[in-house]
Each structure stands twice: as C-alpha cells, then as structure tokens.
Amino acid sequence: MSEPWPTGVTEIQPNRVAVRGYDIASLMGGVSFGSAVYLILLGELPDEKTGRLMDAILVSSIDHGATPPSALAARTVASTGATLSASVAAGIMSINRRHGGAIESCARTLGSVVALHRTGMTMDEAAAHVLEDLQAAGERMPGFGHRVHTDDPRTSRLFELAAAAGVDADGKAHIGAARAVERAFAAKGKALPINVDGALGAILSELGFPPEVMNGLFMIARTPGLVAHVSEEQTRMKPMRKIDPTNHVYDGPRGRTAPGA
Amino acid sequence: MSEPWPTGVTEIQPNRVAVRGYDIASLMGGVSFGSAVYLILLGELPDEKTGRLMDAILVSSIDHGATPPSALAARTVASTGATLSASVAAGIMSINRRHGGAIESCARTLGSVVALHRTGMTMDEAAAHVLEDLQAAGERMPGFGHRVHTDDPRTSRLFELAAAAGVDADGKAHIGAARAVERAFAAKGKALPINVDGALGAILSELGFPPEVMNGLFMIARTPGLVAHVSEEQTRMKPMRKIDPTNHVYDGPRGRTAPGA
Amino acid sequence: MSEPWPTGVTEIQPNRVAVRGYDIASLMGGVSFGSAVYLILLGELPDEKTGRLMDAILVSSIDHGATPPSALAARTVASTGATLSASVAAGIMSINRRHGGAIESCARTLGSVVALHRTGMTMDEAAAHVLEDLQAAGERMPGFGHRVHTDDPRTSRLFELAAAAGVDADGKAHIGAARAVERAFAAKGKALPINVDGALGAILSELGFPPEVMNGLFMIARTPGLVAHVSEEQTRMKPMRKIDPTNHVYDGPRGRTAPGA
C-alpha cells in the first residue's frame, strides 16, 4: 500500500466533518456562507465585519443578466436537454481570463503598483509608472471603465463596505493603488473609473486572497445566477431555440426595496 | 428583427443591476449570500431567520473531504494542467442523481407522504404506505442512513435551525413526514436515521424549493469546496499523479472552535 | 489491497497496447478509423465493406455549420479565453436528447416496429401501429422530416452505402421499418421523409449498436467539427464577442469536387 496523500481542506470522521479544523455543525448558524467561503479558501475564520464584506462581495457578482457568455453557454447547453449540472458546468467553464478574469488581472497590476510604492515611490508615481509600462506593452489596464456602467453602484458600495470593515484604511495598499490609477487616468484626461472587477481585485487582494484564486470566488458567486438561468431555460423556454445573445427583455418585477436598505 | 426573448432573473440598465427587482447595490451589505440565493431562485427575499437558515444550509454542504466523486473528478482534471474553471466544472458535472441527488429524491418521496397525509391518513400511516411502495418497487428510501455517519451532527443542527426559523413547526408537512419515515423504519427494527441529504430535502421542500432545483443548491454550496480542492491540487500536488480515491490523510489544523459557537 | 476492477477495452503491457485483443500497431495502417471505432465499441473488427460504411457514417456527421448548439456552446466558451479542450468539451456536453439524440430515439422506435413485425404483422401494419401509439401519446416520430433539408443528400447516400455493404438487404429489419414509416406518413398525406438522423438510427441498429451508444457515435463524428469551430473562433474572431446563432455567412471555398467522386 502506498503512502496516503495529504489534504488540508476537510477532515471526515464518523459523525464529524471539520472544515479547516472547525466542526461544520458548529459553523452552521454561527457564520454566514461568505465567512465559510473565506475559511475554506484562506484557512482562517474572518471577523464578523470581514464576514459581512465577504457576503457583500459574493452578492455583488451573483448575476449580470442573460448576456454574459457564462449565462449563454449554460442556456445553450440546457436547451439541448442537458442536465442541470452539465448546463451549470458549461457556465462555469466560461469563467476565464476574458470573463471574470479582470478581477485577477487587476489584482496583479495593483500588486505591481503597491510593490513599487513600497520601494519608495509615491502611490501616484507608482501608478503612473505601471500605466506607462502597460501602454508600452500595448495592453489595457484591467478593472477600469465599463461598456455599460459609467458609475457602477456596486463599486462604490463595495468600497463603502470595505471601509466599514477597516480594509486598507490608510490607502497604502491595493485600494489606495486603485485610487491612484484612477487619478493617473484623470490626469491624462481619461474618465476611466474603477469598475466592479477592479474594486473586487483591490479588496480581495487586501483580504489576502492570492490572485489565482479570485476567479474561483467569481465562480462561487455566479453559480446561483447560472442555476437560475438554467432553471428558467428548462421551465420557461422551448428546447433547441436559437438563443440571441442580446435581443432579450426583462419581464420580472421592478423597483422593489430591500427591508433593511 | 425577431421578438426579444424574456427573462425574469436580472435586469441590466446603465448603472443599475437589479436581481428579481431588487437593486443589487442595496442588497450588498444588507442581506447574506444565503438570502440572495433564496431570492434569485425563488423570486422573493426571505425573512431574516430564513436567511440565516439558508446560510446554514449552504455551510452544511460546503465540503465533504477528498472522497466524493466531485472532488476526485475536479482534482483529476486539474492534475492534467487544466484551468481552475475547467477543473471546477468537472466537479459540478459530477453532481447528479447518485451524488447530491438524494436531496431531490428524498424531497419527492416526502412529498408523496405529505400528499397522502393530506388525503386523511395519519402521517405514520402515510409513511408506512410509501415505504411499502418503495419496497415493492425494489427501491431504497433516499436520505436515510449513511455509510460513514450514524449520527450526523449536521442533521440535528439543520433541524434545530429550521425549528428556530419556524419551519414546519407543527410537523404536518415534510419535516413531520421525515420523522414519520424514521419511526416507520424503527418499527421494523431498522436504525435508519435521517441523514443530511434527507434533512436538506425536508427543509428545502418546506421552504418552497421545487425538487428539480435542489441539486442546484447543492452545486452552489459545494463550489467553494471544489475551488479549495482544485487550488490545493494545483499548488501542492505533482501533475499527472495517480489520485487514490480513499488512501489520503488530513494534515491540517484540528480541534478549532468558532468564536460564537 | 482490494480486488482489481475489470475492464475489457484495452490492455496495456510494456511495449504493447491491445484494443479488444488486437495489437494497436497491427491495426495502424491496416484498418480505417471507422473500423477501429466499430471495434472499440462493439468488440469485433468489421469486414471491409462495413468498415467503409462506418467511415461514411462518421463523415456524414462531421459538421453542420455554426448553427447547432454544440458549435455555439463551444464557440461561446472559447470566446472567454478557455482552452481548446474545455471549449470542445462544452460542445460535447450539448449532444443530448434534443441534439444528436434523434438517432437514438429513432432507433428505439424502429426497434418497436421491427419487434411488432416479428410477432406476425406486416411491416406496414407495424409502422402504422407504432405511429398511432406515438400520436396518442402526443409525441412526434424522431428521425423524419427536417427544418432545413427536404431531401437530404446524406440520407440517400447512407442508404446506398448500407445497401452496398449488404445491410438489411431484404428490408425485414430497421431499414425496412424506416421505409414503412415513410410510407405510413405518405399514406396520411404527410411528406415526412427519413432524415439523416433516421437513416443513422436505422443503419446503426442494423450494425448492432445499442441505442444508448448512438449518441456516442455522434460525439465521435462531431468532435473534428467542434475542433475546427473552436480553432476558427480562437484565431479569427475577437474575444468576448456576442455570437449571433443565425446571422453568419460562409466565406470559404465553394463547389469543389472530391477526386474519386
């Protein structure tokens, strides 16, 4: 018999399931799902404010309508008579560099700004430097500007909640770097505000998530949206229809207000 | 130009994303991810107690170690050099009738017990009747008994939290039916307690989830676990290793206690 | 150490790979890929004529342009920056009851016609009987009629090649049944000719393929088309484009003639 291989995620014993060392039954009812996601990916339970921020981060990306390729791929597969799980999987497979991936790319670039800042540059100098490098390489800064949203309310809400949780309070790290990039664009006369991907990249970096896991957080957040789209496709639409990627209309309720909001 | 096709999930407008009619920015920080999952799948925001129950439900299924086929499929694909999203998708594709599906199957069977009860039988008579039908068809009752856990702490915790949220308080519906099935087994001398799948099937039925969506809830809950397993495989294990499905050992921290627990 | 589990597909030994008992090196150059597909799925090498028919069957389904959901799902996933394998996999996942599945459904229905015929009915009586049953159940006969092709040249070519291979020469089995169904429709004044799926269902049944494997043959045949579509998407199209499912135009060469044709 060969050596057993190691895993540090979850321990299974008779009548006990422990995630990263915490009895799962004690987590149930005690922590939010956002906190549990933080725990399973980073190995530690977050404090309550950070847990609430995690929930807000996941809520921010729960869905973006029927246009993203993940929703379209999931619906296309569903329309052939596929199972729920195969259809949702096709949606997950669409979360890559071009879809969801701006979070990770932005985090890496902000990481370069922070690293330069830590060598002695001001944050604004560091941001300008990194933008010049990108421009020289013919690349765009990921996480800034948006095709649909010029002033995405999710972005300001994320920064508000991050501030409430005490994340990057003095602006010396990733959120400060993101603000410096925004200023650097403005100095060139470009209105390229941080978008929701940029905000997520900055905040998740600050929370300690490695860039290569960030797309995983986007998958976690988006799975409910994919389940909802596939479920709607299966119950409401004809099989094998031609799914136009843009020509659709929302016909659900409008203008509802959350009780506590 | 053909007619636009309808969707009732999420409305996208410039600077506004609204899920089932609620501005997503107002949900962020206001509701937990569990509540948002309830909203996107059922179309209504749950009350706070139900929202907390939803979080507990998702936490209960966040991971079950390296043995389930979803973790093994995800790790096997990851070991070939696949992307995070393709690897996680392979895990999602493994959530089917035999893995995760007991929640849905149990919900359907408990639904039959409740339906009989509503025609005038006592719940115990209804449970006995349905078990006889299953036996006659050579089928097993899904959601009762477990290979590893004889007294799964997740199960009692789920019922406790459901009771706190006032779910099926008088035992006249799915949870009552699950208890009646347990009694019917006991009456035959069989110790087949409700397992975590059975508890989820009963509680989700009571919350109004249609059985065909329950596997979707399991996918939502398990995606963080899959991301964690793939991430561990990518960073800690050698590529193209032969992944033994049982011969592994947990080497993470042990015996930690959640602050509020 | 537990018992080894059995497999009858391929034996691997040092310096020897044997598929269903045949040294793969001796098959290379000796048999066509169509023959090898027959061998690996049915366990026997076909005679030369049947091997040629197998190749023709695979060629018939190698691609059907950019409109089928398998091509669209593969292209949609590819447009997000996915790998070739994840994109092709999304296409494969789209081959289900509604796409490709008519081959299997038709084979099962023709199987019912043949079974009735063998109890003593004429083939025409059996076909009429089965069509009545379908109509009573509110179902359509799969494998007959087509949205685009009223007289699909692939269909007649398949039957021609099947006849050349001596398949169902006396019309007493699945091909005969398919012809009887066609006559039964004609008798009702409906022009619903056998389509390419119907022809495949009839011929593959006659070759001994079980219906549940037929969708697998369609996957085998279509994988090259999926690779070609993904490759074109990756090299020729912009990432994250909105892929209209119908509004595309063929811009390759036209009117070429195969040397031997």
Place this chain on the structure above:
Amino acid sequence: MSEPWPTGVTEIQPNRVAVRGYDIASLMGGVSFGSAVYLILLGELPDEKTGRLMDAILVSSIDHGATPPSALAARTVASTGATLSASVAAGIMSINRRHGGAIESCARTLGSVVALHRTGMTMDEAAAHVLEDLQAAGERMPGFGHRVHTDDPRTSRLFELAAAAGVDADGKAHIGAARAVERAFAAKGKALPINVDGALGAILSELGFPPEVMNGLFMIARTPGLVAHVSEEQTRMKPMRKIDPTNHVYDGPRGRTAPGA
C-alpha cells in the same frame, strides 16, 4: 441588423452540406474519416496515402486503457449517474498540457531544431543546441522516453507509414529533427527514444498541422476510447464506486490478429 459574422468551415444550404467546399455526400464513401479530419482542420483533401496515414494516426491514439486521467475523469463523472455526453466531456477536459499535450510541446521544440537547421547548422548541431537550451531552463524534452513503453511499437509503425506516404523523406525537417534529438541523447549516454507523442508531433508538423491544433487531433482520436470507457462504466460497474486509478485488470480477449496484418 448587424453584419453577419464569417465562418469558413461548413456551408449549409437546403439539401446541401459542404465541408470546406466539398459536398459532404460526395465525401461519404469516397474518403476515410481520417481524410475528412484532415480536410476540416487544414482546408484541403489529402492524397490517398496521406489519408491512410491520418487514419493510422487517429487509430494510434484511440485508447490507452483505464489509467490515463481522461478515462478516470470520464468514469468518475459517469459513476454519479451523469449522461454519456457529460461523462465524455469530462474526459475531453482532461486533455491538456500534461495529458496529450506532449504532442504539441514536442512539435514546437522540433520546430526550433528545424528552424536552427535552416540557418545553416547541421541537424545534429541544431538538436544539441536546443537540448542545451532546455537543460539550461530546467525543462525536459517532451516526446522522448516513456514510463511504460521502452520500445513502443506504435512509434515505429507511425514512422513506417509516414515514410510510405513520403513524409519528410530526406530527413531535413521534423522527422529528421526527431532522429537528431534521439542521437543527441544517445551521445550523452541516455536511452531516451522518441515515444508515440514525439512521433505524432514530428509527423503532424510535417503534414502542416499547427501545434495549437494537435491537442485537438488527440481529442478526436481519443473520443471513441472515452465513449467505450463510459459505456463500460455505465453498464458493467456499480454506481458511486471508488475508482482505483491503477488497480485494475484487463479481462477481455487476447492475442487476436487483424485479417490484413
């Protein structure tokens, strides 16, 4: 209405399907599936010898038993009750850099050898040069040596058939480069013969396939094997079994001889 987007793969018209300009009905019975694969990927019909070589290439990779991760992933997903298409897709998703990808990697490296040779070095000098570069970068030469097969009969058969088809007859290109690499290893006292992946990389390069499509050819070749494994899992094995990746035994027929061989 926006501009239609272009595709050069297949033209669909009523009663006509044309792949790269060739009527598919005229290809059926006229060319082997290997020739059709060449056509759909490279845009031209191969001559007959090359068509036969294409079939041999596909046959060489049709299966490699139950141990490769593609077979294991497909079986693991199948064991959960997944459909045939979802299970096969999980296998396809496993074909990446580490599994199948040596064909592409080897082709790229042999391409470097050929490029150096064309600048004036002898092939042996070019091979030695490239191997030194790899060694300096701490990388291994892909496509040489094998864990199981020291003298893989598929390799010599592939070169034999390539020679018969007149591929790289004077050894001035990729096959010549592969031989030079073998000699360079031998000169260092290392017995690292070209393996089947290396032979495929050399021959496919010579046939004009771009390296980034080679993994696609491996997917095309392996799909029948995946269908066979999934089919065996679905019909012969218990659901949700723990699939040991190595502890299995071949129990099919042995020692059969192909008629023409």
